[in-house]
Amino acid sequence: MFRSYVLVCGGTGCTSSNSPKVIEALENEIKAVGLQDEVKVVKTGCFGLCALGPIMIVYPEGVFYSRVKPEWIKEIVDEHLLKGRIVKKYLYQETIDGDNIKNLMHTRFYEKQTRIALHNCGVIAAEDIDEYIARGGYTALEKVLFHMQPQEVIEVVKASGLRGRGGAGFSTGMKWQFTASAEGDVKYVCCNADEGDPGAFMDRSVLEGDPHCVIEAMTIAAYAIGGSQGYVYVRAEYPIAVQRLRIALAQAREYGLLGDNIMGTGFKFDIEIRLGAGAFVCGEETALMTSIEGNRGEPRPRPPFPANKGLFAKPTLLNNVETYANITQIINNGAEWFASMGTEKSKGTKVFALGGKVVNTGLVEIPMGTPLRTVIEEIGGGCPNGKKFKAAQTGGPSGGCIPASLIDTPLDYESMAAIGSIVGSGGLIVMDEDNCMVDIAKFFLDFTVDESCGKCAPCRIGTKRIYEMLEKITSGNGTLEDIDKLEELCYQVKSASLCALGQTAPNPVLSTLNYFRDEYIAHVVDKKCPAGVCKSLLQYVIDPEKCKGCTACARQCPVGAISGTVKQPHVIDSSKCIKCGACMATCKFGAISKK
């Protein structure tokens, strides 16, 4: 038994900030001072506060060292682990409260969170099945196999009110019911881990931090619907998640928790991994299934729905990683427990990946219905550098923006739909006054044009035309008529596309047109970009009052567009200027600005 546990995050984020070196330094130093029988180092998954990684938490005290450098480890081991003197200067400063050190859960980032899907992430060793079991893992599967009938399991999931967390928000219990009722000699259970929305990393964190939670849930689902084989379709861009999943599957098989005779009951189920190959559209259910079958990832019309005819033409259940991550606790704690959280139609919690112009970037899990303001101002710590919050984008390329005027909107399925947005998979990108909403719409369309599978004309051709119109507008060549045409085209693409990629691709445009039409108008009428982003509409100007005539900018300019004599105010020739911004970056007197 150990006196103390030092948890270090081994998720992708912290790994890229060198947490493996931190772990190595810890293990070496602990051995050097002879503490290896008293202190255990544990590599966990993502604990959420990515902005402060590498993260290190020492239990049982619960102190939180942030942005840990390997060079600090000797001091931390000697002072804190050996002599009991916490090294305050390396702590997350918000936890220091006079002489006391607050527990991490009482900081602004964590105190409004309710971690259900993420309950093991950042707590257990990500590659140790025994720690998962010690924290109650596989009790839900045991309960289901020994004490519940398949239909009972489905009733519990229905009663919980859990809705698909991949973005569509369809009733999970109903989906399980449809698949259970379908006719078929073989049924498949799939997990959609092709988290393609830019800005979303909820599923990655669950797979890296708590892979067994997903495996156990898929096995429960298989029992409930009569499935015998499972597939997890993971993006290949997630190597750590793939590796953790492989290890977890091997451990589960070794313990007989997957295979021909699960827990000795004779129930058979096993899971294989299938890697994606870089196609966003394969997050769509029919595209995902055809990709597993070895084809180009092109969606198909529904009906037939996958519940009746899915993978290899058999009844197939497909759920998102985060949806599965809630199942074991729903089984153990009951449907009423889950339904007691959230709102009337959006039960439970949702994991959001908070990114962009916000202080505390990272992963948060909050009850459905939490207002956006709470997420941005309290949990997120607001916009950095004193900038004004402008809009939050949810749902990635399928979503809409929530303008600052609607910051009190509750984050749940109904409220978001009412304002023209979606909850989506959980990506929540915060934008400030320096972001141009027309540019953002164009950014999303650039993505969608590239990712469109090409099968149906409305999406293949329509998204491209939408993108070209946005290009026209942001380069200063647009007209008011273009804005009307753009809007009309958006509605056509929405209504005529074959799958959700095309049907939702126009959402960022429609949403920004709705709330930021004045920005579009400024681009076409005034030929100006109010946020100062669209290069073609910018003018770099030297303020003659501030310019000292030091000539630094003129020397930096790659096209010789700046002229002036030494110690005299300089001037930029806008006809030569390529708007690279090098002059502004060089000027030490703040004399250059862009309009």
Add this chain to the structure above:
Amino acid sequence: MSAKVVSSVPFNGTKEQKEALDAVIARYKGQQGCVMPAMQEAQDIYGYLPEEVQQMLAEGLNVPLEHIYGVSTFYAQFNLNPKGRYRVGVCLGTACYVKNSANVLEKIKEILGIDNGGCTPDGKFSLDATRCLGCCGLAPVMMINDDVYGRLTPENVAEVFEKYKDL
């Protein structure tokens, strides 16, 4: 899908690579859903999927070459052209984009002297703008093979490449 530029570098497969590919084919032949995993492993062996390798896969798995080719041009991860020993991927996902990753990409193009999708003549580095890598808490982000680098700026990104100078 991005345009596939066809390389003029001739295919030069070794005997060991052929043996490894034969083993992959033997393992997957006849299994349902085998095409994608077989192609992914073939790419791991050769580094890319030129027509010669696609032909071997088609014959070995008893699947039309047209099918293999269709799949290889659909998915961004399948390379029909050789990639560098170090594949640099710069994330242009939303969170990175709003924090200026496009400028980081421009700087890297300057440092490596190649364009997006290109490969340095010595075969050391190739460069691709990528989709979201899922490390949004550390935006802007780039990956070099499996290593992730975050909190990049046009000013500090050169330091990362210093590490690879003598490799």
Add this chain to the structure above:
Amino acid sequence: MKTPADLAAIRVAKKHLVASRHDNMNAVRVTVGMGTCGIAAGARAVSNAFVEEIFKAGLDEKAIVVLSGCMGDCSLEPMVTVEVPGAEKVTYVKMDAAKAARVVAEHIVNNKVVTDYTK
């Protein structure tokens, strides 16, 4: 292959590993004074003894052992404080492994302060 009984056994055997990884605000807090003087006086053996006795008594979720720097009265080292939520903090002096066992059994399990060892 693990049966439910096997899994239950793992849960019991490994419980102590994960028991303390949360907000321990409501646990009994045993603080062992370290610092250079504490270590010199044998405080490490005392902290290890507390950890072992708490484990043996199955109290991993109810009591935690933390260290602190020098507690001040160097002549009375090794010093240990025990804080039961809701009760006053008790300070024990000149502790050793055997005394630790008694404090766990009487104070932490039965809520009876061991006055023999207090200041």
